[in-house]
Amino acid sequence: MQIAELKGIALNSEEALQRQLYRYISGRVSEGIWREGLRLPASRKIASELGISRNTVTAALGQLCAEGYLSSRPGSGIYVGAGFDRAHPDAVHWDKSCELPELSAYGLSLAREAQAGGDKQLPFTLGVPDLKAFPLRAWNRLQRQQQNRRRLLGYDGYQGFEPLREALAGYLRVSRQVRCSASQIIITQGAQQAISLCAQVLLDRGEEVLVENPGYSGARRALQALDAKLTAVNVDAGGLTSSALPAQTNAKLMYVTPSHHYPLGGIMSAPERLRLLDWAARTGTWLIEDDYDSEFHFHGHPIAALQGMSSQSPVLYMGSFSKTLFPALRIGYLVLPTPLVAPFLNAKQHMDGESPLLQQATVAQFIEEGHFQRHLRQMRVLYREKWLHLSALIESRLAGLAQPVAESAGMHLVLRIPGVDDVELTREFVAAGFGGTPLSSYYIGGEKPRGIALGFANSDAAQRAAGIECLRSLIKDQQRR
Structure with missing residues (x-):
């Protein structure tokens, strides 16, 4: 090779010189301009010609040899490697006469949906709390304290940080009348993951699920991801009524928002809640109780959770801190009947593993010190x-x-x-x-x-x-x- 070929490198000060030299040589090789077996000049000559450090050249050539663009022959020099024609991503061109691989049926349904636009937090955007009113000073103080704890730098467990589960269980028992212990709680990556876990563990593909109509589209999408067959149960401004439920059903699962219907806002009365529990027990249907916005009732105390109305009920209770604290926290929770805890933990392990430990510890202390209430x-x-x-x-x-x-x-x-x-x-x-x-x-x-x-x-x-x-x-x- 003539050293003149390297004069085409336009080096600049905005990027590491080693990276620029690497990119230039790998491009010449993958595009077929430098053919297999072509010998490169010695590193000293390259460095002298380009006016850069020999160490920079040696490092770039070493990386190229490690990746197979070049090969080093002891006592002979460095040569262009074998088998790299069209192997560089920039040199691969999709045949425009061919169609892209097909999406799944679920993927096609998502492609037809309008862009969610979840990155915008405009006035009147749903689900965004008043972040200006959040006690940031207290939160930052607690987070700094947690950052100094070495045990929070490692792993802890798929179920979630035990002090958070203990604090959450105590809060739910008192505030929401949920019947639970810390051993029944699984910490999730927000409410959406909680719904996805329920779908994965409780449903086989194509099985029927009952959903409120109107209802939360995020829950519908999570269920449809497993190809669930959605059956609508109509809801009016007063909330779900037992008269709207089918007398018999093949559905294994129903998603409900009894304490504050989403989006209409209706609240199920106590008699209707009991009828729903009786219907679920009689038909063998699991109930996912999404306690959406349940904390923000403006007259009287928040409505008690459906889950706590019976000592034995087929209810999986879920919630999150996205509205009560802030959305970026991405911490949710599931309260499960004891027999379901083990399979749900295994599903969470396979899905994404542990939830971030530092944030869990901060929330636990935030609750324990009374800031949350x-x-x-x-x-x-x-x-x-x-x-x-x-x-x-x-x-x-x-x-x-x-x-x-x-x-x-x-x-x-x-x-x-x-x-x-x-x-x-x-x-x-x-x-x-x-x-x-x-x-x-x-x-x-x-x-x-x-x-x-x-x-x-x-x-x-x-x-x-x-x-x-x-x-x-x-x-x-x-x-x-």
């Missing part, structure tokens, strides 16, 4: 004020245009808006700088009511006023079209 009390007061303000704005500015489905709980409010294209309405609303979700997206099949769900927790008074004015204008624009 104080924070919840403060947020109930704050969210009630926001809910009242938003309700007043809707009553005064959207009268005759939209009908609120107003329950005194949660972090969002649903508006029914007849006669609009709620998908387009929401798209325009987001384009104007506000969040929201079309009501029709929560329904399965049939006639879908139109409207929008608005999360008010992460908004201030000015944003709420501006958002409702914007919504009023957009609704009127659609009506004029």
Whole structure:
């Protein structure tokens, strides 16, 4: 090889010289410009010609030899390696006459969905708490303390950090009347993983699952990932009623939000809850109880969990800290009947292993020192004020245009808006700088009511006023079209 061939390297100071030399030589080899058996100049000559350190050249050539682009022959020199024609990723070109490999049926259904846009936290985006009100100073202090504990740098167990499970069990027994011990709790990577675990352990592919209609689309997606057959159980503004349940069913599983229906906000009465438990026991159906937004009731105490109403019930209780603390925490939990703990632990091990230990330890101490309960009390007061303000704005500015489905709980409010294209309405609303979700997206099949769900927790008074004015204008624009 003539050393002149190396003069094509345009070195710069923005990237490591070793990396630039490596990339240049590997590219010449993989593109077939330098053929098998071609001898390279000595490292000293290359370094002299390029004006760089010989150590830099030696390191680059050593890496190229290790990866097979070059080969070193003792006493002879360094040569271009064998079998690297078109082997470099940049040299591989997909035949445009061929189609890409097919997606699964589930993958195709996801491809048809609109982009989730979960990276945006606009005013009225659902599921985002008021992060400005979070006691960050106390949290940071506790996290710094935990960072100094060496035992948190290793592994701990698939079930979750025991002090967190103990603290959580105590809290759930008192606040949510859940019947549980720490041994029945599994810590998960948020609520979504909890649902996925339930689907993996309890369902075979193609089996029937009952879901609320309307209902949480994230739960439906997790169930559909196992090719479950979803059967809708209609829910009205008052919540799920036993009269909507099928007398007989082949379903092994039903997903419910009895304490605060998502998204309409209804609350199942105590008699209806007991009827649901009796129905589940009679039909042999597991119930996944998602305790969504259960902590934020603005009149009276939070509604007790379904799971705690019977000493023996086929209920798997789930929750997370995404709304009560903050979404980025990604810590959820499952409370399981004792016989299910072992198979669920094995499933979690195969799925992703352990949950982050440092965050678990911080949450445990946050609960133990009383910060969690104080924070919840403060947020109930704050969210009630926001809910009242938003309700007043809707009553005064959207009268005759939209009908609120107003329950005194949660972090969002649903508006029914007849006669609009709620998908387009929401798209325009987001384009104007506000969040929201079309009501029709929560329904399965049939006639879908139109409207929008608005999360008010992460908004201030000015944003709420501006958002409702914007919504009023957009609704009127659609009506004029």
